[in-house]
Structures are given as structure tokens and as C-alpha cells.
Amino acid sequence: MEGRRVLMFGSNAYTGLTGDERIIEAGVAAMRQYGSGCAGSRFLNGTLDIHVQLEKELAEFVGKDEALCFSTGFTVNSGVISCLTDRNDYIICDDRDHASIIDGRRLSFSQALKYRHNDMEDLERILEQCGPDCVKLIVVDGVFSMEGDLCNLPEIVRLKKKYSNVYIMVDEAHGIGVFGRQGRGVCDHFGLTDDVDLIMGTFSKSLASIGGFIAANKVIINWLRHNTRTYIFSASNTPAATAAAREALHIIQNEPERIQALWDVTRYALNAFREAGFEIGETESPIIPLYVRDVEKTFKVTAMAFNEGVFINPVIPPACAPQDTLVRFALMANHTKAQVDEAVEKLLKVFKELDILK
Numbered sequence: 001m002e003g004r005r006v007l008m009f010g011s012n013a014y015t016g017l018t019g020d021e022r023i024i025e026a027g028v029a030a031m032r033q034y035g036s037g038c039a040g041s042r043f044l045n046g047t048l049d050i051h052v053q054l055e056k057e058l059a060e061f062v063g064k065d066e067a068l069c070f071s072t073g074f075t076v077n078s079g080v081i082s083c084l085t086d087r088n089d090y091i092i093c094d095d096r097d098h099a100s101i102i103d104g105r106r107l108s109f110s111q112a113l114k115y116r117h118n119d120m121e122d123l124e125r126i127l128e129q130c131g132p133d134c135v136k137l138i139v140v141d142g143v144f145s146m147e148g149d150l151c152n153l154p155e156i157v158r159l160k161k162k163y164s165n166v167y168i169m170v171d172e173a174h175g176i177g178v179f180g181r182q183g184r185g186v187c188d189h190f191g192l193t194d195d196v197d198l199i200m201g202t203f204s205k206s207l208a209s210i211g212g213f214i215a216a217n218k219v220i221i222n223w224l225r226h227n228t229r230t231y232i233f234s235a236s237n238t239p240a241a242t243a244a245a246r247e248a249l250h251i252i253q254n255e256p257e258r259i260q261a262l263w264d265v266t267r268y269a270l271n272a273f274r275e276a277g278f279e280i281g282e283t284e285s286p287i288i289p290l291y292v293r294d295v296e297k298t299f300k301v302t303a304m305a306f307n308e309g310v311f312i313n314p315v316i317p318p319a320c321a322p323q324d325t326l327v328r329f330a331l332m333a334n335h336t337k338a339q340v341d342e343a344v345e346k347l348l349k350v351f352k353e354l355d356i357l358k
Contacts, residue, residue: 006306007343009329010313014262014286015177015252016334017208023247027209030243038236046236054246055213061249062172062184062201063193064215068224071237073173073202073212074100079230080200080214081139081169082107083223089135092126094118094144094151098171099318101139110137117144120155127163136166142186143174146315146328148283150179150186157195169198177206178286183252183259206252209245211237262286262333269331269340276348277357286331289315290347291324297354298325304353308346 017023030050038046051069059067070076081104085091089110093101096117105112113130115122123138130136138160140151153170160166172185180188183206187193198216203209214224225231252258266286273280279291292298295316302314305327313328320326329343351357 001306001311004309006309006311007339008311009331009335009343010311011330011332012174012205013208013332014174014330015183015206015208015248015258016262016332017206017248017251017258020208020248020251022251023208023244026247027240027244030239034239036240037238040236041232041234042236043232048236048239048242050239050242050246051236054242054249057246057249058201058213059215061182061253062176062199062215063188064199065218066221067213067215068221068228068231069237069242070212070214070231071234072210073200073204074103075230075234076200076202076212076214077101077139077171078104078107079228080198080224081105081137083227083229084108084167084169084198084220085110085135085137088131089137090130092123092136092138094140096144096147096320097139097141098145098173101141101171105139118149118152120152120159123156124159124162127159127166130163132164134165136163137169138166139169139171141171141174143172143178143285143287145174145287146320146326147281147289148285148287149281150189150284153186153190153192153196157192160195167197168195169200170196171200173200173202173205173212174285174287176201177252177259178262182256203241203245203248207245207248209241209248211241211245258333262331265333265335265337265340266331268337269329269344272340272344273329276344278347278351288329288331289326290329290351291326292356293323293325294356295322295325297356298327300354301327301347301350301356304350305347308350310343310346312347 077100175185177183203211
């Protein structure tokens, strides 16, 4: 970058597959066979056999009847959430849910409610206030993308069973390729796939492409196929992106050592940051927040780290609360412990220079 090499710790490519030759060749082969694009929506001329094949494989992978692929992950959440419930129902979200979930909630005619982050007492208080006959859809990130912590899915499922007409949708954008058997996600990690009604995922992170999907039972998917505006009125995902995501899915299922390498370097980095005195919160994932708690210093950390040869991302409102500004350090399966050591050393220098670490 800017004429020199830097360590990339600002990517969501957890499996480290974005430069894999097998994925590149799958994308090239799809372009040669189908062309560069479909030039239409899935409803018109935009459904290819590789779209259908990928949907079938994704549904099987996450443990649901069927799946529906979209052109981006953002349009999955913004389109699906907004058409699942009606005016008399409720959409209930964690207050740190991703912006795409928030926008989907805003587009819905349902009543929007939110609970304090991972506060299950607050969630139950909200459920108690909702009428027993109305639908209550809880939408939550499996892994919170800025803080790196997990949703309390076991407790959310318990509350679903305690109250009537409660449904759960989990955003697995940062869970697939990281948690669960063969990287099946947080729902699988907790053994609660059958208790979750809708599972959402993206291709732009562990699956090294672009796009997204929603998986659920046949009735829900059939409804979404005919009512989700971001699916009906968006151009179909390109052949190259579809083939690349499918190849990445095959690789992560067939190479468990890749996810093991991710977790080895993640545990090493978590320990290194803690021992160095960084404040990293409740993260349990390859996403490591380094709290700065000052907007101006957050940008200074990012710039100074880059000058030292480490690329990281600044996180400020509205992506976090004003008092929780941070820089986001994210790991990939192909990072080495030596690279982590170098980054920790350089970031420690920057944090001390800015008087963030005492």
C-alpha cells in the first residue's frame, strides 16, 4: 500500500482464501461458461444451475431445508427482515446488531424494539410486554462484528420456548468459516441449529467472494422467494462470484486444518494482547477490539499503526457507542505467530506514545 508492504489485520477473510488459486480458477471458468453477468433478476433470466447448486449446498451445510442466495449480504438482511412480519408484530434486536439488520427493521411496518447488548433480562422484559398472540422476531448477530463477542444464543432459545410466537433469526456473517463443525457457524457451535428459524450468511468473508444467503424451512423460503423485494428486484449474483463462493465452501469443508490454523493464531493473539495490557473486552473470536475510548486518538492510532506497517480499522460511532471507540484487529488462517508478534509490538509502541496504555 502506497508503495510499501504492510501487515493486513483489517480483513474479514478469516479463512484466508481470497487469493487461493482454486477459487480464482473457479471464477474464471464460470465467466468463460456463463459470461460476466446475468443481466437480470433471479425471477426473470438470472437463475443459473450454479445458483441452484450453491443454494442446495448452503442449506445442507447450515442444516436447513432450503436457502436463497442474494447479491450482497446487506440486501439479505434489509430485504428478509422487512417482509417477515406485519403491523401487529414485533422485531426485537440487540442494540449492537449490524447496520443491515437495523435497516431491515426500519423498512418493516412492525414495531421495532431493542434490548441492551447481550442482556437477557432486558430481552425477557421486552418479551413480557409483547402480546402473546403477535409474532415476536428476535434478530441477532451470531458474532458481533466490531466487538468479537458471541450472542447468548442458549438463553435466547430458552426465552423463545418460554414465550409464545417467538422466532429467531441469526446473522452468521462472521460465524461461518470460523465456529462450529467445519465452520458451520455459531448456531452449530452451540448445537442449536434446529431451534433457530432463519440463518443468514455472507460470501464476502470466509467464502472469499461477494453475496449472501438466507436459510430456513421450505415454507419460509417459499414466502421470501415471492415477497423479498431485494431478491425480486436485484440483479442476480454474477457467475464468477457464485462459483467462487461455492468453491470456497468446498475448501473449508475439506480442509479442517485451515480453521484449526485460524484458531491457533487467534488464541495466540488474544493471549499476546492481554499480556501486553491491551483492553480487548469480551471477544471470543478472530475479531479483537483494541479499545481506545477517544475518537481523535482512534484515528491517530490507525494512522500511526499504518506508518509502522500495520493496517487496522478505526471504529467510531455509529458503529459503536461514543465511549467505546476502538481499533479492530482481525485474524486470518494464513497469519503467522511472527506476524502477530510484530503487530503487537508496533501497536504497543503506538498506544503508549498516545498514552492509552499506562
